[in-house]
Amino acid sequence: MPCHAIISDEAIKDIFAFGNFKAYIQPHGNPCGAERCGATHSQSSKSIFIDWKEGEQSLLQHCCIHNVYCKMHDGTKKVIYHRITIHPNHRKNGLVKKLHYRSEKAYKELGFDTISLLAIKDGVIAWHRLGFAFDQIADEQRIFREFRQYYKDIKSGTGFEFKSLSEVQTHDFFDNQCSFTDWLAAKGIASISMSIRIKP
């Protein structure tokens, strides 16, 4: 199977093209069949690097967005977000949120079943709030437990009533002294597997 059969470059570019934003696929690797997909590829996956720009200005901090699109042995299709780091100048504009909701809708229409990622640093909370579930219950329990400790120690919180991370509001993760993501980083918690099922 040529890798463009999993997803075409054009379909990927369309996802990132909204407002004044545009995607540029970084040419890399060998041509794939008739289409130069610009990616390392195999018969079952397509790895692609994207620069995302507003005009001439890149929206990214580290080079590119790296996504992998896979067709699994059981016939299901999966997107893996390997890297997406928005430049600090463009953060807090809900850019990732808009992109993710747009991606989720598009990948669903393109027949993908799940999106997965390894969340690092503040991504652990950010992706969870975008609907990603922890792949392992132990990770979720640990993060929630750390949040309880953070709430108690840093926010001097009394009357902790949250039953899970999903119930926690954005402002609860912040404090002048230390944000919860800084707290997690100090504990050495990183690289948490998460995924979201997009196929109903």
Added chain:
Amino acid sequence: MSHPTPILKIMFDDVVEFEAIVSEDVKHFRVLKDLMNYEPMIKELITQGHTKNILSKEEEIVFEDGSVYKKPIYDQQHISISSLSELETFLTTNGFACIVDTALQRAFTVIADGQDIGFGGNIISPSDRSILMQSAASLYKVANSSSYDPIISEEASSYKLDVSDADINPEPVQFLKRIVQDLSTSTFSQELYANDDRYKKSIEIIRETFRVKHLDSLRFDIDGESYMVKRDAIAFIRRSVASWMNSSKVSIEVKDPKAFNDEHEFSFKVYLPEALTVKTSQSLYKKALRYKSKTMKITGSYISAKTIYADSIALL
């Protein structure tokens, strides 16, 4: 009293939030307490282990324009958990305060006595044995308002059961003590029976235990004191409840009963306009279901201000 069975406890802020008896090979476990839904995690760790992603290196990818992307490469490290010590180590190294404890605390002891209520040599019948064990567990659960079973151990005597737990809350123990103290002197509080569900259920459990044919007495050892509840005390309570219920007769007409529920306990609610719970027998409950949304006449007795026991239900 020490038990060989280890109990895993997970704490947060010095509060024990999870307790489970776990076998050394972690193939079997029974949860005794779970305040923060730890059970699915324990189950996952035992059955699937845990996979960690560890950043091992960065691979340089050079694009055609000469720019370089440093791709992080993660190694997956899988940890299998096949023993209690491995489970404890995993939890501890992952930020969960936990200990494995083998010491149990005894809440109370029940000694049943009667012609064939003897332990050893298969004297006690399996069904009577089961009733006594269930009663002891139920008394503990009702007093603690908990759905988790305590640890019951049998000892040779007339028929002795020790009811133990990893941590004992003194309030429920004192509550039970008060009940058996009342019953040992053939008294009980009508007011509490009518208004305190825990009190009523506990009395009912003890009453039901005397279904065991040759059971003459139950001795409760609680908090260093002994209380003997005899069959005739139970008969006295049965008569007291019956006469009290008969003296508080009620007859009501209800138009369009709004809700039927709780099939297990055979009770439903009516509104007059305040909600009243109607408890009844299985057959009358089924009859009430047939009359749903129609005007019905209920006669019975008040069990409490908000609860009646219906002994007849008719369609008007």
